[in-house]
Amino acid sequence: MSASSANPAAGAAREAQQSSAMQGLARGGYVASGVLHVLLGWLAVQLALGRTSSEADQSGAFRTLGRAPGGALLLWVVAVGFAALAVWQLVTAFVGERGREHQAGLRIKSAAKSVLYGVLAGISVQYASGGGTSGGSAQKGLTAQVLSWPGGRWLVGLVGLVIVVAGVVHVVIGVRKRFLRDLTGVGGRAVGEAVERLGQVGYVAKGIALAVVGGLVIAAGATADPARAGGLDEALRTIRDQPFGPVLLFVVGIGIAAYGVYSFARARYVRL
Template sequence: MSARGPGQGAARRAQHSTGLRALARGGYVASGVLHLLIGWLAVRLALGSSSGSADESGAFRQLASAPGGPLALWAVTVGFAALALWQLAEAVVGVPGVADAKEVGTRVKSAGKGVLYGVLAFSAARYATGDGGGGGQQESLTAMLLQAPAGRWLVVAVGLTVVGVGVFHVVKGWRKKFLEDLRGTGGGAVGTAVVRLGQVGYVAKGVALAVLGGLFVTAGVTHDADKAGGLDDALQTIRDQPFGTALLVVTGAGIAAYGVYSFARARYARL
């Protein structure tokens, strides 16, 4: 108990920090910028452009090349880092108002989000310093996993987990469950727009994640790391389907809608 005390105390202080709360809201703004850029790159991919990968790395590269790009990337880094700390604090001390039956699941989800935002903060910082990572990272990681004992089934499990997250996003958007994350929507026309953007955005993001998870499942089943990939590969898979160009344009627009929704979430999120 004594070992956990200091950590819990720090987490509680973080939860009551007005400054950290404001910076964490900035993390949702950073998420909005990232998704807008990914959506734009996805639409360009659908229309035949190969100027950049339609994923987080491509978005960071676009931001880095823009006027004032390094400064914007540092702002994104701070926002994601603050949001990561906020989520990890919730993982340690819990989310106020959550029923006991849901507490464990809520803490696990907060921990996962904290890790995700932490990775995004680290990636943004690397691009801000001109040290952006190269491509093929997903394939390399998958190849390493495939060499481990029962590695192919581990890759399949990872893929199925990502598929599950994608389905969760689709259901969350379709059933408007994301409204539980907000303390309001602005009311009137603004509120209606926020709800519609959230619905479209969550469904589109969920579809992309489900396809991404499917690539990992395929890599595991075939024992071929080249079958795996990142978000860009998933979007290319959508493009290669019948009516793929139209599907990818719709998906890209949906991801961009999620970006705009994230701006509203920065204002109305329960923090």
């Protein structure tokens, strides 16, 4: 008896996961991710050049997109893409990746990604509906709430450490080109050198930014000061304020934009 017949729910989920409609929508989610990261990279570059007062984070990116011609419609399209990718990742967390169903770590990773893409879909809907708040302010408010709990400082520090580890993992993935495992073709050879380079630069740059965000969260836990728990915008400004910071921030911004372009290619080549 097959697993699908033994578990009808899993069989239905597997059928939905492998449907062309679901996979097409999921690929659209990677396009949405590409749009978001290209805008993040552009805002980071503008920040390095001293030409913007907008927040260089997801909130600033969504706000910038909303100001473009047809921005509200674009935000709704992006929201649908992120929502579809969140659903696909949730289904994958339930039934596993095709050919790798028994790898629990991959299921946990898919579950975490589902939450992330779901949050991004929600934020996009907020901005499409005319709302939306500062990402940094929201993070500081949440950090202040957690710090008020018993053992809150340790919990905040632990979250910061997890973010730092995630940043380091991104750097390792980029340097070792491990992202090619998720693309079509044996060893990723089908994608071409340009996509490889974009992925490498993009993952490393995104990893650096995440590591700085995590460091700020750890500092907030260590000092019990929620004002130090800034998001991506504050992390990029921290990079800018270091010696040779504007140059480094410019490079990081280009790298984040490269990750966005890689995401466009990923929408085409990712193995679903």
